[in-house]
Amino acid sequence: MADQAFVTLATNESYARGAMVLGKSLRNHNTTKKLVALVGPHVSEPCQSVLKRIFDEVRVVDVLDSGDTAHLAMMKRPDLGVTFTKLHCWTLTHYSKCVFMDADTLVLSNIDELLEREELSAAPDPGWPDCFNSGVFVFSPSNETYAKLLQHCTEHGSFDGGDQGVLNSFFNTWATADISKHLPFIYNLSSIAIYTYLPAFKQYGGNAKVVHFLGKTKPWSYTFDPKAKQISGSVHEATAHPTFLLDWWTLYSSAVVPLLQEQYGDQPFHSGCVEVKKHNHPKSSFKHITSTALLQFTTLVTTRAEASWLFSSKVMNGTRWFSFLFL
Amino acid sequence: MADQAFVTLATNESYARGAMVLGKSLRNHNTTKKLVALVGPHVSEPCQSVLKRIFDEVRVVDVLDSGDTAHLAMMKRPDLGVTFTKLHCWTLTHYSKCVFMDADTLVLSNIDELLEREELSAAPDPGWPDCFNSGVFVFSPSNETYAKLLQHCTEHGSFDGGDQGVLNSFFNTWATADISKHLPFIYNLSSIAIYTYLPAFKQYGGNAKVVHFLGKTKPWSYTFDPKAKQISGSVHEATAHPTFLLDWWTLYSSAVVPLLQEQYGDQPFHSGCVEVKKHNHPKSSFKHITSTALLQFTTLVTTRAEASWLFSSKVMNGTRWFSFLFL
Numbered sequence: 265m266a267d268q269a270f271v272t273l274a275t276n277e278s279y280a281r282g283a284m285v286l287g288k289s290l291r292n293h294n295t296t297k298k299l300v301a302l303v304g305p306h307v308s309e310p311c312q313s314v315l316k317r318i319f320d321e322v323r324v325v326d327v328l329d330s331g332d333t334a335h336l337a338m339m340k341r342p343d344l345g346v347t348f349t350k351l352h353c354w355t356l357t358h359y360s361k362c363v364f365m366d367a368d369t370l371v372l373s374n375i376d377e378l379l380e381r382e383e384l385s386a387a388p389d390p391g392w393p394d395c396f397n398s399g400v401f402v403f404s405p406s407n408e409t410y411a412k413l414l415q416h417c418t419e420h421g422s423f424d425g426g427d428q429g430v431l432n433s434f435f436n437t438w439a440t441a442d443i444s445k446h447l448p449f450i451y452n453l454s455s456i457a458i459y460t461y462l463p464a465f466k467q468y469g470g471n472a473k474v475v476h477f478l479g480k481t482k483p484w485s486y487t488f489d490p491k492a493k494q495i496s497g498s499v500h501e502a503t504a505h506p507t508f509l510l511d512w513w514t515l516y517s518s519a520v521v522p523l524l525q526e527q528y529g530d531q532p533f534h535s536g537c538v539e540v541k542k543h544n545h546p547k548s549s550f551k552h553i554t555s556t557a558l559l560q561f562t563t564l565v566t567t568r569a570e571a572s573w574l575f576s577s578k579v580m581n582g583t584r585w586f587s588f589l590f591l
Numbered sequence: 592m593a594d595q596a597f598v599t600l601a602t603n604e605s606y607a608r609g610a611m612v613l614g615k616s617l618r619n620h621n622t623t624k625k626l627v628a629l630v631g632p633h634v635s636e637p638c639q640s641v642l643k644r645i646f647d648e649v650r651v652v653d654v655l656d657s658g659d660t661a662h663l664a665m666m667k668r669p670d671l672g673v674t675f676t677k678l679h680c681w682t683l684t685h686y687s688k689c690v691f692m693d694a695d696t697l698v699l700s701n702i703d704e705l706l707e708r709e710e711l712s713a714a715p716d717p718g719w720p721d722c723f724n725s726g727v728f729v730f731s732p733s734n735e736t737y738a739k740l741l742q743h744c745t746e747h748g749s750f751d752g753g754d755q756g757v758l759n760s761f762f763n764t765w766a767t768a769d770i771s772k773h774l775p776f777i778y779n780l781s782s783i784a785i786y787t788y789l790p791a792f793k794q795y796g797g798n799a800k801v802v803h804f805l806g807k808t809k810p811w812s813y814t815f816d817p818k819a820k821q822i823s824g825s826v827h828e829a830t831a832h833p834t835f836l837l838d839w840w841t842l843y844s845s846a847v848v849p850l851l852q853e854q855y856g857d858q859p860f861h862s863g864c865v866e867v868k869k870h871n872h873p874k875s876s877f878k879h880i881t882s883t884a885l886l887q888f889t890t891l892v893t894t895r896a897e898a899s900w901l902f903s904s905k906v907m908n909g910t911r912w913f914s915f916l917f918l
Contacts, residue, residue: 391788392795393715394776424790443770449721456787461718463751468719 269298280311282367284520287318289371310527337414347427354410366399368477384435385445387452394439398428400452454478475508488513596625607638609694611847614645616698637854664741674754681737693726695804711762712772714779721766725755727779781805802835815840
């Protein structure tokens with residue numbers, strides 16, 4: 265149906281790149297729905313141009329400039345700026361139903377079936393599982409709901425300072441009312457779940473349809489060597505989901521960076537892709553492990569006090585090998 | 592109704608003490624249900640005697656000695672010993688309905704209303720929220736279900752090596768079929784949730800009815816000074832929920848230790864209660880904070896590289912103060 269859409273939000277340059285990768289991942293899995301990007305007022309012109317090549321609709325949302333109830337709400341709760349921008353998705357009333365997806369999510373298979381669900385459908389948050397995670401949710405655009413949400417925001421604020429707190433206290437029967445509004449966790453698989461219950465991730469994680477790079481460190485916080493297919497980062501940026509991260513960077517470097525290069529032309533810009541020089545540090549060590557052992561090992565990596573690390577993956581003789589280099 | 596019960600399991604001396612505290616906490620909150628303790632064959636005579644003074648029924652379960660289908664199942668899957676012992680609760684067919692509670696849980700208010708739920712009702716596991724946590728669940732004793740569970744165990748094993756994996760793959764429609772079988776998270780509040788989504792804990796944690804001391808470090812892993820109301824432990828045993836831990840130790844030292852002392856008589860036994868000597872270490876520092884600041888602070892404590900710490904709490908001029916002493 266043409267009146268259904270996937271919607272995301274890019275509040276700055278970094279999140280705009282996340283949105284581009286998300287859009288490309290939806291296209292690659294042959295979505296039949298429209299793609300919409302809400303864009304904060306500070307996203308640059310070249311980034312907006314690239315977004316327009318991937319998304320059907322790119323809408324700049326400047327809450328402070330709107331002169332409407334959102335502006336008034338924002339004056340009362342200036343701390344909730346990004347939240348108000350996100351809530352703007354309810355004004356997309358030319359669509360009957362939408363799925364909102366945070367720009368730090370990545371689609372791993374076709375998920376058009378989500379549009380068969382009703383508002384407000386979402387997956388549980390692993391931090392407090394009676395709350396839903398607001399990184400992926402099904403909603404029905406409506407100016408009436410939008411107005412009520414703004415009113416709720418100004419009256420009650422947000423218990424967590426963001427949109428998840430607002431949406432959970434507004435849609436406060438999610439945990440108890442209707443099981444069909446509980447999206448399976450594989451539609452919003454947060455990285456944290458890999459740490460906290462590894463056997464369940466091994467049992468069910470293979471069916472993941474959407475991965476959500478929760479936490480402070482986002483895919484775009486790393487750098488990537490496209491030739492060596494190698495991700496690098498400091499130990500603070502170690503990750504529990506290097507294969508998902510590699511999926512993200514592979515898609516970004518192959519399908520998004522060329523579009524950015526076209527738009528930026530001769531202007532310099534930081535793509536995050538760099539050629540990593542070979543390290544001959546005496547303390548260096550390569551660990552080759554199979555995918556079965558990978559998950560336990562990444563948990564180990566994240567607790568090591570090493571200064572920094574490199575991660576890469578390649579297939580040799582039909583077996584996928586993972587390499588960690590501690591610098 | 593007399594044919595309903597709370598059931599717990601004590602596999603060894605330590606868990607037996609947990610079971611005693613759990614039983615006392617249920618009694619203190621005026622449960623009208625029966626209390627049943629399943630006991631592993633290695634729990635000592637004095638411990639069994641104390642359990643009999645708190646519980647209506649204490650049943651020793653020795654799977655290897657049972658000579659029945661459980662014995663046969665155990666021969667095929669010796670790794671699942673404790674799991675088979677726990678599954679034994681389904682044989683309590685003189686009760687129509689029961690709530691199973693792990694011995695590392697503590698009841699904070701009357702929870703008899705759980706018996707109005709149907710099998711299998713349980714709260715989500717924060718590690719993988721499409722799985723239920725098997726630390727608290729409602730079930731209907733039945734020899735038929737018991738036989739099917741044993742068969743399932745021997746055929747499929749357990750994806751996490753314990754009862755939670757078995758029960759989740761047996762009752763595999765929990766995540767999708769019936770919202771009334773999702774117990775609110777406050778009936779099985781795992782310590783891990785306090786870390787991972789602190790604002791939600793602050794918003795909803797005050798309504799906690801059952802706290803579950805998940806993880807390797809159990810309440811009985813610490814020591815306690817009843818006079819000073821002071822818990823001590825090494826940094827590896829730092830906790831995100833010192834007030835719940837204090838609740839546990841206060842109940843244990845006041846209501847359980849006297850029963851143990853009566854049973855052990857002149858025999859020596861380790862109660863975990865010790866008088867802590869005053870520390871005059873030059874690096875010592877007391878931090879006094881109000882309960883509002885406590886939670887952020889405990890997160891900080893657990894990441895400090897201090898060798899060990901003490902925690903205490905007291906009310907002065909109507910305000911509760913918390914003290915941390917880093918040794």
